[in-house]
Amino acid sequence: LGHNDRPLERTDISCNKKRIQKKRKRMNDDYPHPLGHEQERARARDPILFPAPDLGRCTRAAIGNDRSSQDRNNHSDSDSDSDSDSEEEEEHLVILEGSKEALWLRENLRDTKYGYLWEADVLRRSQQQTTSDEVIWNVTGEKCAVKRSSWEKIRKAKCTEKPEKEVAAMQYIKSRIENWRNEDNIPMEPPMDESLKTNVAVLRNALTDDTFLYTVTPFFEGGGLLDGLINECTRFNEAEARYCMDHILNGIETLQRAGICHRNLSIENLMIHSGHITIIDMGTCLGIPYEEEEGQQHRRLIRGQGPCGKWKFMSPEIRCSITPPITPFDGHAVDMWGVGTILFTMLVGFVSLDNEREQHFVENAFHHISSGRIHGVLPFLNERLNIHFSPELVSLLQDMFWLDPRRRLSLDQVRSH
Incomplete structure (x- = not known):
C-alpha cells in the first residue's frame, strides 16, 4: 500500500526504482573485470610492443649552399658537432632520398628534449632545366611540423620516452587507420585530413640521416x-x-x-x-x-x-x-x-x-x-x-x-x- 492506504501504482514503482538507481554506485562498464x-x-x-620504426633516408643542404649532409659527415666528429650546433638557427633543406620532395625548415618554434621543433614548407623538385647542376625547388603551399632530434642525445638519454618510440607508435596507429579504410573500401586521405577526421595526429614522414631523426607531422x-x-x-x-x-x-x-x-x-x-x-x-x-x-x-x-x-x-x-x-x-x-x-x-x-x-x-x-x-x-x-x-x-x-x-x-x- 502507498500513502493514505492507496494501492501502489506502477508510476510509483518506477519512481522508486529511479531513486534507488541514483543511490547505487555507478560503475565503469568498460573495465576489464570478468574474473573479479x-x-x-x-x-x-x-x-x-610496436614494430621497429621504418625510417626513410634524407640529406641536409644549407639554403644557397650545395654542400649536403653527406659532405659534412666526412668531417671529424668535433667539426660535425659544431656544424649541428650552428645549424639550429639556420634555415636549411631536408631532401628525401628517392623522392622529388624536400622540407624547407624555416622557423625554429621551440626546444624539445632532444632537439628542436621546426615549422617547414614542403617543396617539390622543379622540372625546369638549368645550365648548371643547381636544383630548383617549388613551394607547394603545404606546411608541416618537423621535430628534429639529435641521435647523440637520444643515445645518451636514460629516459624511456624517446623519439624513435614515438615514431613506432605513430606508424602503428597509421597502419591501423589504413586497415580501417581498406575494410570500408575508402582511400586513405592525406595526413592532415586524416588527423582532422580521427582527431589524432597522423604521421607524415619519419626520416633520418647520420645526425638527426626527423618526425614529420601536419602543421596545425x-x-x-x-x-x-x-x-x-x-x-x-x-x-x-x-x-x-x-x-x-x-x-x-x-x-x-x-x-x-x-x-x-x-x-x-x-x-x-x-x-x-x-x-x-x-x-x-x-x-x-x-x-x-x-x-x-x-x-x-x-x-x-x-x-x-x-x-x-x-x-x-x-x-x-x-x-x-x-x-x-x-x-x-x-x-x-x-x-x-x-x-x-x-x-x-x-x-x-x-x-x-x-x-x-x-x-x-x-x-x-x-x-x-x-x-x-x-x-x-x-x-x-x-x-x-x-x-x-x-x-x-x-x-x-x-x-x-x-x-x-x-x-x-x-x-x-
Whole structure:
C-alpha cells in the first residue's frame, strides 16, 4: 500500500526504482573485470610492443649552399658537432632520398628534449632545366611540423620516452587507420585530413640521416589549446568545453580502437586547426594487451611501467607506480582520467604560476574533487573564483574523477552523460 492506504501504482514503482538507481554506485562498464578485480590484477600483462620504426633516408643542404649532409659527415666528429650546433638557427633543406620532395625548415618554434621543433614548407623538385647542376625547388603551399632530434642525445638519454618510440607508435596507429579504410573500401586521405577526421595526429614522414631523426607531422595553424587559454587569460564556458570534448573523445575512440593507451593526455598535447582539436605527443603510448578466450578478445590490465606524463594530469594508478609494489592499470581508465583533467582545466582556466594564492585554490579544489568530495568545494569555486557549474557538469566531473578506476566513467558513459 502507498500513502493514505492507496494501492501502489506502477508510476510509483518506477519512481522508486529511479531513486534507488541514483543511490547505487555507478560503475565503469568498460573495465576489464570478468574474473573479479583481484584475479584480473593477477593476470596483468606487459604492453604490446610496436614494430621497429621504418625510417626513410634524407640529406641536409644549407639554403644557397650545395654542400649536403653527406659532405659534412666526412668531417671529424668535433667539426660535425659544431656544424649541428650552428645549424639550429639556420634555415636549411631536408631532401628525401628517392623522392622529388624536400622540407624547407624555416622557423625554429621551440626546444624539445632532444632537439628542436621546426615549422617547414614542403617543396617539390622543379622540372625546369638549368645550365648548371643547381636544383630548383617549388613551394607547394603545404606546411608541416618537423621535430628534429639529435641521435647523440637520444643515445645518451636514460629516459624511456624517446623519439624513435614515438615514431613506432605513430606508424602503428597509421597502419591501423589504413586497415580501417581498406575494410570500408575508402582511400586513405592525406595526413592532415586524416588527423582532422580521427582527431589524432597522423604521421607524415619519419626520416633520418647520420645526425638527426626527423618526425614529420601536419602543421596545425591554430596552435595549442593551452596557448589559447593563456593568451586570452580566460576559461571556457560549458558550451565551449562540450564542443572541445566532442573532438577529444573522438580522438580517444581512435586510440582505443587501435589498442593504444596514450598515458600523457593533457591540455598541452591538444592542437587546433580549422576548428578541429587533435591529440599529439605519442612518445609515451603503450600497446594494450588482449587475450582470446572462448573466441572473444578480452582486454587485460597493463603491468605497471613506472611514473609517466605530467604530474598534475597523472592518474592515481600511474602515481602509485613511483614506489613498489607497482600497480597494474587499465589503459582505457588511465586515459579517461586525463580527459577529466583536461575538462577541469578548460572550465577553471589557466592559472598563473606567479599567482600563488589562486593556484593554491585551484589545486586544493581539484584534490577534493578527485577524492569524491566535489559538493564540498562548490561554494569555494563559486565564491573564490566565481565559477558556477551546472548540476549535470558536477555529476560528470565527480564520476570521471573516482580514484577507483572501476567507478570511473568509460568513454561511452561520458558521451551519453
